[in-house]
Amino acid sequence: MENSGVIVQTNEQVTQIEVEKVRTPFLEFWRKFKKQRMAMIAGSFIILLFLIAFISPFIAPYSSVEPDYDNILSPPSMEHFAGTDAFGRDIFSRILEGTRISLFVGLSSVFVGAVGGTILGLISGFYGRWLDSIIMRFCDVLFAFPGILLAIGIIAILGPGLGNVIIAVAIFSIPIFARIVRSSTLAIKSTVFVEAARSIGAPARRIIWKHIFPGTVSSIIVYFTMRIGTSILTAASLSFLGLGAQPPSPEWGAMLSSGRDFLNTAPHVTFFPGFAIFITVLAFNLLGDGLRDALDPKMKD
Amino acid sequence: MFRYIVKRLFGVVPILLIVSIFIFMFVHLIPGDPARLVAGPDASHQDVELVRQQLGLDKPIVTQYITYISNLVQGDLGISMKTKRNVYDEIADRFMPTFWLTVWSMVWAIVFGLLIGVISATKRNKWQDYTGMFSAVSGISLPSFWLGLMLIQLFSVKLGWFPTGGSESWKAYVLPSITLGAGVAAVIARFARSSLMDILREDYIRTGRAKGLKENVVVWKHALKNAMIPVITMTGLQFGFLLGGSIVVETVFSWPGLGRLLIDSVSFRDYPVIQAEMLLFALEFILINLLVDILYGVMNPQIRYE
Numbered sequence: 001m002e003n004s005g006v007i008v009q010t011n012e013q014v015t016q017i018e019v020e021k022v023r024t025p026f027l028e029f030w031r032k033f034k035k036q037r038m039a040m041i042a043g044s045f046i047i048l049l050f051l052i053a054f055i056s057p058f059i060a061p062y063s064s065v066e067p068d069y070d071n072i073l074s075p076p077s078m079e080h081f082a083g084t085d086a087f088g089r090d091i092f093s094r095i096l097e098g099t100r101i102s103l104f105v106g107l108s109s110v111f112v113g114a115v116g117g118t119i120l121g122l123i124s125g126f127y128g129r130w131l132d133s134i135i136m137r138f139c140d141v142l143f144a145f146p147g148i149l150l151a152i153g154i155i156a157i158l159g160p161g162l163g164n165v166i167i168a169v170a171i172f173s174i175p176i177f178a179r180i181v182r183s184s185t186l187a188i189k190s191t192v193f194v195e196a197a198r199s200i201g202a203p204a205r206r207i208i209w210k211h212i213f214p215g216t217v218s219s220i221i222v223y224f225t226m227r228i229g230t231s232i233l234t235a236a237s238l239s240f241l242g243l244g245a246q247p248p249s250p251e252w253g254a255m256l257s258s259g260r261d262f263l264n265t266a267p268h269v270t271f272f273p274g275f276a277i278f279i280t281v282l283a284f285n286l287l288g289d290g291l292r293d294a295l296d297p298k299m300k301d
Numbered sequence: 302m303f304r305y306i307v308k309r310l311f312g313v314v315p316i317l318l319i320v321s322i323f324i325f326m327f328v329h330l331i332p333g334d335p336a337r338l339v340a341g342p343d344a345s346h347q348d349v350e351l352v353r354q355q356l357g358l359d360k361p362i363v364t365q366y367i368t369y370i371s372n373l374v375q376g377d378l379g380i381s382m383k384t385k386r387n388v389y390d391e392i393a394d395r396f397m398p399t400f401w402l403t404v405w406s407m408v409w410a411i412v413f414g415l416l417i418g419v420i421s422a423t424k425r426n427k428w429q430d431y432t433g434m435f436s437a438v439s440g441i442s443l444p445s446f447w448l449g450l451m452l453i454q455l456f457s458v459k460l461g462w463f464p465t466g467g468s469e470s471w472k473a474y475v476l477p478s479i480t481l482g483a484g485v486a487a488v489i490a491r492f493a494r495s496s497l498m499d500i501l502r503e504d505y506i507r508t509g510r511a512k513g514l515k516e517n518v519v520v521w522k523h524a525l526k527n528a529m530i531p532v533i534t535m536t537g538l539q540f541g542f543l544l545g546g547s548i549v550v551e552t553v554f555s556w557p558g559l560g561r562l563l564i565d566s567v568s569f570r571d572y573p574v575i576q577a578e579m580l581l582f583a584l585e586f587i588l589i590n591l592l593v594d595i596l597y598g599v600m601n602p603q604i605r606y607e
Contacts, residue, residue, distance in 0.1 A: 156567045270450050270454075
């Protein structure tokens with residue numbers, strides 16, 4: 001719409017065009033993103049979460065591991081905002097401590113999945129033919145298992161533990177990124193500038209990384225953000241099922257699971273860790289929605 | 302149409318083949334000697350060798366695979382290490398509770414998802430839209446095990462309306478199916494909204510309105526019919542999500558279904574059962590995707606000629 005004055009070039013419009021040239025893609029993105037109020041709030045909350053992850057040992061009012069047998073399963077109060085668990089440990093402090101685990105698991109697993117998926121997607125889309133068939137069949141097979149089932153299968157092979165949860169979640173993120181990057185790659189491959197690069201003899205690797213990859217980045221960022229929420233949720237589910245983080249760890253899913261036996265007498269033991277998972281995942285999903293609308297309005301959920 | 306279905310059916314064959322190889326390889330991927338794993342840590346060297354012979358692990362891998370497939374076709378899935386029962390019977394017992402749980406979850410997810418989606422799309426940027434879409438994104442972000450436990454705490458423990466577990470009466474289905482369906486309802490709502498909004502911009506909708514049709518008729522009859530095509534695809538794909546989600550929800554509600562069997566088997570390292578369940582889940586998922594694909598072709602003739 002802002003380019004509608006291009007046809008008749010009065011002086012005023014020429015300056016307008018020049019002003020637009022100065023706008024970097026980042027500023028353009030920021031201008032659109034600022035309008036998404038929910039995403040802005042979610043983004044600020046996520047920054048706060050990262051802050052908590054780093055400074056939790058200094059701000060937590062109580063130790064997250066030391067038991068306090070005088071205060072077993074006490075309900076929320078002014079001393080213990082979220083009450084205490086079966087060992088008298090302060091749940092609020094443990095949730096703060098658990099932030100680091102959840103963010104680490106979410107980020108690292110999606111990062112590994114995104115890197116793997118992006119490379120496979122670029123290769124698959126760019127080279128096509130048999131490489132494409134092999135990679136896409138591989139993705140189809142991974143897709144043949146509903147997400148968490150694949151993770152459980154991988155954990156059945158590797159054994160329970162948080163490290164194996166990260167590997168499992170990373171593996172089932174790979175095909176999602178591979179498919180998205182492949183479809184962007186196919187679209188960009190047939191553009192004129194790639195044709196031009198090819199005809200002046202640019203090597204394949206340069207075309208892929210210099211010309212095609214930058215075009216796929218915006219959809220990678222959007223899916224990356226959205227997948228973090230899903231990954232945190234999956235990792236917490238696996239810990240809840242006893243396949244991920246093991247009990248003394250203040251991982252939110254494991255904390256929640258340990259509260260199941262006291263659901264009648266002390267529901268706060270399950271309520272607060274679950275609420276922490278919920279708002280964290282919600283924040284990442286809202287941020288993902290906002291990023292999608294700002295970066296790639298054509299993409300739908 | 303027939304050609305289209307046949308083409309789709311053949312498209313599934315390579316995936317089935319690779320999936321079966323993958324699941325066959327499952328026991329071989331576990332670090333360590335599979336024969337020792339099956340025989341157990343206390344077994345003597347002789348016992349391990351006996352198990353190796355019984356399972357045919359001493360034969361070449363291709364022979365093993367062929368034996369595995371031919372047993373599979375005959376419904377022989379091996380013996381559970383935990384209960385010493387036939388895995389086929391073990392799974393058959395658990396199949397129906399999970400089946401009905403997923404069906405009920407899907408039914409209410411579709412009803413509520415569509416309702417929220419349509420209201421949001423027709424009341425675009427009004428409070429109904431904001432409320433609907435915020436509940437949808439919340440539904441996607443809710444940990445199902447937390448939602449389930451909170452529902453139990455409120456409706457079973459405090460109010461005593463529904464049982465906390467089991468699958469005997471219709472009442473037992475209410476809380477688990479709400480828990481399992483919430484995420485799917487949310488996805489359907491979001492998808493239905495965006496799909497319906499696209500359709501409401503079409504010329505034929507304007508024509509409908511211009512000739513004086515009631516708004517309800519335009520939305521529910523004319524627009525929704527076309528808006529449903531992508532929604533059905535999406536809904537079909539959500540079945541996979543339900544299958545996966547049932548694993549968690551069944552654990553929360555002590556549901557005697559396949560999901561809980563899987564978790565029990567993983568903690569017990571009951572590999573024949575894990576293998577059989579993975580295969581069953583994958584088969585169901587592939588089959589549903591195939592059906593969705595075919596249904597999509599039936600509803601949208603353009604797809605068939607591509």
